[in-house]
Amino acid sequence: MSISALHQIFQQFPTICTDTRKITDNCIFFALKGDNFNGNDYAESALREGAAYAVVDDKKYAGFDKVFLVDDVLETLQGLAKYHRNHRAAKIIALTGSNGKTTTKELIFSVLSQKYKTVATVGNLNNHIGVPLTLLSIKEDTEIAIVEMGANHLKEIEFLCSIALPDFGYITNFGKAHLEGFGGVEGVIKGKSELYEFITTHNGIAFLNADDPIQLEKLGTYIHKYGFTQNKKDYYKIEFLKADPCVSLQVEDTCIQSHLIGSYNFTNCCAAIVMGKYFNIPLDVIKQAIESYVPQNNRSQIIDKDGRQIILDAYNANPSSMKVALENFSKLEGSPKMAFLGDMFELGESAATEHQIIADLSSQLNIDKVFLLGENFSMTDSSFTKFKNYDDFKSRFMDLGLTKNGKILIKGSRGMALERLLDLL
CATH class of the missing domain: 3.40.1190.10 (Mur-like, catalytic domain)
Known part of the structure; x- marks a missing residue:
């Protein structure tokens, strides 16, 4: 099927879905592939759930009603998007x-x-x-x-x-x-x-x-x-x-x-x-x-909880964003100040060096207590209390003797899911 022909159908059914768990009536399902799934295997299910059409790249579905066979589903999605943008x-x-x-x-x-x-x-x-x-x-x-x-x-x-x-x-x-x-x-x-x-x-x-x-x-x-x-x-x-x-x-x-x-x-x-x-x-x-505009989804949210002001910045982290977040936190008025820092991902060979730099920086700033969570932070040379993962932190939480007031910074990469700390705090 040509992109122009597919676009004519898209104009009649202008909703795209790539996940059968989110199928809506009269959408077009694009059977994308991932590392652990093949969307082609869910095409029939998408149609049963209410999709108007399914776009697949597996020949075994050729000839099925309401199924469009293309060479590559992802390239077709991208081509359709560019064609639509131009129109x-x-x-x-x-x-x-x-x-x-x-x-x-x-x-x-x-x-x-x-x-x-x-x-x-x-x-x-x-x-x-x-x-x-x-x-x-x-x-x-x-x-x-x-x-x-x-x-x-x-x-x-x-x-x-x-x-x-x-x-x-x-x-x-x-x-x-x-x-x-x-x-x-x-x-x-x-x-x-x-x-x-x-x-x-x-x-x-x-x-x-x-x-x-x-x-x-x-x-x-x-x-x-x-x-x-x-x-x-x-x-x-x-x-x-x-x-x-x-x-x-x-x-x-x-x-x-x-x-x-x-x-x-x-x-x-x-x-x-x-x-x-x-x-x-x-x-x-x-x-x-x-x-x-009020930020949500763990992005620089301010949460007042039980006498503490918590800055939840746990959506993601890298050395640059971690540095400025810590420097800004250290300048805030009020005390005590505590920081809970989680590992930064996708740093490759620089991971050990970059985590050590952040640990060193934290020791120089006006922050009363710093807690480090994650495999990389746990291997840094620092005097801070360190935890290999969240479960390790959770099991030792009651022994930390945290104060019931003050300011708290929570920051780490998405994979650390440090918003879980809120339940403990």
């Missing part, structure tokens, strides 16, 4: 970066949706499957689509751009994330910069943090750029005021008080503000949008 008038904003992608995306959505019909990546579905699904969520009346792009290897952002064909691009930052796949920080910079390379090659608009020397270098003399700054000329000035614990900032004569913890969220707010300005949204409306 919709929506402007595409793509963003990537080492830290803050999802928060920034949600802030941008909060601002732009005040004036425009806007869609955005759901959660962090930002890979070779998630990006096509976001593009396929664009409706005929959609004016702007915000597409988050994640990557852990070179050429991934380049590939995602070839599908999404963004009109605008923004990189949050370059940090120590996915070092195993990128082969080091230089690889991270090169990989994330593939977005700016696409934008400049295709004469799009590049948004940037003009105080980031790497972004300035990558964009060079490119004229179609629009950025924010605290101290440079020729860019939109936004002033950082404080972060105790949430970020507040000054734009022109307007103060904006966010619900986002930590100075590291300042630039995330700035990106949403500068895009709002570019798209002619009044500053008072931008202020309302930023101030109404």
Whole structure:
């Protein structure tokens, strides 16, 4: 079946599903493969559950009613998404970066949706499957689509751009994330910069943090750029005021008080503000949008529990985000301060070194107690109390003698699931 023919059917049944546990009536089921499953085996089940059609790449299903046989289901999904993108008038904003992608995306959505019909990546579905699904969520009346792009290897952002064909691009930052796949920080910079390379090659608009020397270098003399700054000329000035614990900032004569913890969220707010300005949204409306956004899903959430103020930042972690989270936490007023830190994943050969750096940093900061959880942290040379895993921590929890007040930081990679600590605390 051709992509154009499939797109005609998609227009009649505009819901895509890749998981039979989430089948909805009259959706189109794409039988994707994974390391531990083959979606082809669930095609008949999807149709019984209410799917209008199923797209498969296993010949044994050829000739079945309501089943489309293609050479490769994933490539077909990606091709359909690109075809659909080209048949919709929506402007595409793509963003990537080492830290803050999802928060920034949600802030941008909060601002732009005040004036425009806007869609955005759901959660962090930002890979070779998630990006096509976001593009396929664009409706005929959609004016702007915000597409988050994640990557852990070179050429991934380049590939995602070839599908999404963004009109605008923004990189949050370059940090120590996915070092195993990128082969080091230089690889991270090169990989994330593939977005700016696409934008400049295709004469799009590049948004940037003009105080980031790497972004300035990558964009060079490119004229179609629009950025924010605290101290440079020729860019939109936004002033950082404080972060105790949430970020507040000054734009022109307007103060904006966010619900986002930590100075590291300042630039995330700035990106949403500068895009709002570019798209002619009044500053008072931008202020309302930023101030109404409250983080969820274990991302820099503030939880007041039994006399303690808990900062839950357990959605993910890498050396860059861990460093700024700890530095910000140490500057907060009040005591005692306790930090529960979980292992950082996907660091490859750098894992031991990076975990030791974080342990060393923690010992130098104004934090009263630090607890380290995970295989990597448990092998660091430090005087902190260490636990090989969550079960080890749970079994020894009652012996820790924790105070009933103060501030607590919980941060670790997703695989550590440190939100489980809340039940104990």
